[in-house]
Amino acid sequence: MTSATTAVDSAMARIIADEDAHVAHNYHPLPVVISRGEGAWVTDVEGRRYLDLLSAYSALNFGHGHPAIVAAAHEQLNRLTLTSRAYHNDALGPFAAALAALCGKDLVLPMNTGAEAVETGIKVARAWGYRVKGIAADRAQVIVAHGNFHGRTTTIVGFSDDPDARADFGPFAPGFVHVPFGDAAAIEAAITPETAAVLIEPIQGEAGVVLPPEGYLRAVREICTRNNVLFIADEIQSGLGRVGETFACDREGVVPDVYLLGKALGGGILPVSAVVADREVLGVIQPGEHGSTFGGNPLAAAVGLRVVEMLQTGEFQTRAKALGEHLEARLDALVGHGVTAVRVAGLWAGVDIDPAFGTGREIAERLIGRGVLVKDTHGQTIRIAPPLVVRATELDWAVEQLKLVLAP
The missing domain is CATH 3.90.1150.10 (Aspartate Aminotransferase, domain 1)
Incomplete structure (x- = not known):
């Protein structure tokens, strides 16, 4: 040496x-x-x-x-970075409109990290369950899949079956029902009148890029529609171009009720996440019921808008x-x-x-x-x-x- x-x-x-x-x-x-x-x-x-x-x-x-994303960040850094949602800012509206259009939905609830998006999605599902579906107070259930990875907060690890994620972090929140990943029949069997949502990753990333069988997502969509249950797709890792489609759900021509987005939405510059859904779902959240000091900040919105614009070209x-x-x-x-x-x-x-x-x-x-x-x-x-x-020669x-x- x-x-x-x-x-x-x-x-x-x-x-x-x-x-x-x-x-x-x-x-x-x-x-x-x-x-x-x-x-x-x-x-x-x-x-x-x-x-x-x-x-x-x-x-x-x-x-x-990426030069286009860095340029958007620099331009916004020179103007305004943070207001909190106590005030309007001129970057959030264009970002939300573009992201909603990309998803084919009405509304965007901006957050920061992927785990925050998942937590927000759970709150929205429960509120929808009580206020729209009519589930009795504190009885709402969310169906999740074995092998899932949705984040590291105590609520989320509470419905993980990974012992490294769970051990010594309880007690955990109730209200989650586990079924095998890729088994649509198990989802249908688990649904009760108290089921508010099915929360799944269309492809399980942390588990090792585990793909469900062909037709699984279509079956989940049909089961949720027929039973008046929200289909929440955690596309935080799988979405925004990664799988050769805008979303992994697009591989089966499926549109969930709720998209959970993050990671690539921040362009590799800062954490940006979002919950995206139609008004009859996301509109259940009222002022004061959920928030984030940094969620929807102008810098994040400018970067997120540029990311959406890049995805719009296909x-x-x-x-x-x-x-x-x-x-x-x-x-x-x-x-x-x-x-x-x-x-x-x-x-x-x-x-x-x-x-x-x-x-x-x-x-x-x-x-x-x-x-x-x-x-x-x-x-x-x-x-x-x-x-x-990346280039093909680099992959080789x-x-x-x-x-x-x-x-x-």
């Missing part, structure tokens, strides 16, 4: 050690320290470049520092679909060669690693040494979700690096 290499490793180690000493250990980051990003690539503190195949869990669908959806097919063909070739299964939706893939070749974490760490960043989940799975601006190179780290 040369003295220059030793200095590089020592500098990296010092930065990681400083973070470990002063940041709560609620994450176990991979051993890389990123300092710059552009497009689909990031650079660490020592100048080494990596292809980003995580995109901050789909928050960076448009890549690092360019990113088309690109994700074509590149996803390209990626799937190359990943499929690894099945039986260190990979046991591959699941792909647009430019989003779950790759199950053969335990004989290592854990998902071990494979992710080996890929760092070859200039590729992925993230493991649930032991043996790695997730691949590159920015939608990344798969080749995966092949090399899986070589016997």
